[in-house]
């Protein structure tokens with residue numbers, strides 16, 4: 589029997605590549621879903637896809653940089669489904685590309701507001717409900733940029749290092765109370781963040797950074813997220829799982 593039947597999941601960035609793939613897999617496994625994104629139209633497309641698998645699906649248009657909006661969506665989840673068992677805190681942006689000394693500070697602040705504070709807002713809203721219910725499982729989306737640096741995405745790199753730090757910090761605080769917190773670290777993935785963003789030569793060079801020789805499909809990342817969210821990873825907490833085609837080995 590599926591690990592996810594009778595479980596309620598909260599997924600951010602559900603309108604995009606990795607979040608949509610996770611939502612789809614969770615719906616196939618029978619989870620009830622609260623899908624969250626800032627992009628209402630993209631969110632509805634994901635919801636329609638998840639409902640086609642027979643899932644009980646609700647949506648909430650939220651800017652994760654806004655703590656009140658996040659708290660409202662988490663509270664709505666518990667009001668609607670009666671519980672929140674698992675969460676994929678996944679929404680994030682890449683931000684402008686360029687060298688650090690010239691990096692626009694308002695863009696840098698926005699990156700931290702979404703990629704770091706967004707994850708913190710989600711965990712702060714989710715954890716009290718999970719504690720009250722006796723446990724839960726959280727997966728945050730970090731990146732290979734959480735452990736290494738490549739030129740011209742320095743602020744994004746700093747935010748993803750912070751996501752790994754927040755993941756470990758939450759795991760240290762709550763693993764003893766039944767809440768496991770892990771993160772997934774993808775290499776380049778074919779999503780709205782990357783598709784059509786590079787010329788053919790750059791795309792080939794980026795693909796070649798992965799010994800597997802290509803970008804990932806979002807579903808390949810979602811499979812790892814599912815494993816981390818579910819009971820089969822019962823001894824994993826505070827960990828960073830790399831799904832990176834060997835990019836960081």
Ligand SMILES: NC(=O)c1ccc[n+]([C@@H]2O[C@H](COP(=O)([O-])OP(=O)(O)OC[C@H]3O[C@@H](n4cnc5c(N)ncnc54)[C@H](O)[C@@H]3O)[C@@H](O)[C@H]2O)c1
Pocket residue numbers: 600601602603604605606607624625626627630650651652653678679680681682702729730731732773774775776777778779780781782
């Ligand atoms: N694509 C890659 O190569 C790659 C690699 C490593 C990590 N990641 C990470 O994966 C996560 C998902 O990205 P993706 O590749 O699926 O990109 P994507 O752009 O396809 O999806 C991101 C989703 O997040 C939503 N979003 C953006 N800002 C938001 C906000 N403030 N509030 C709520 N929703 C917001 C977008 O509308 C979009 O639907 C991100 O955290 C990203 O940093 C992506």
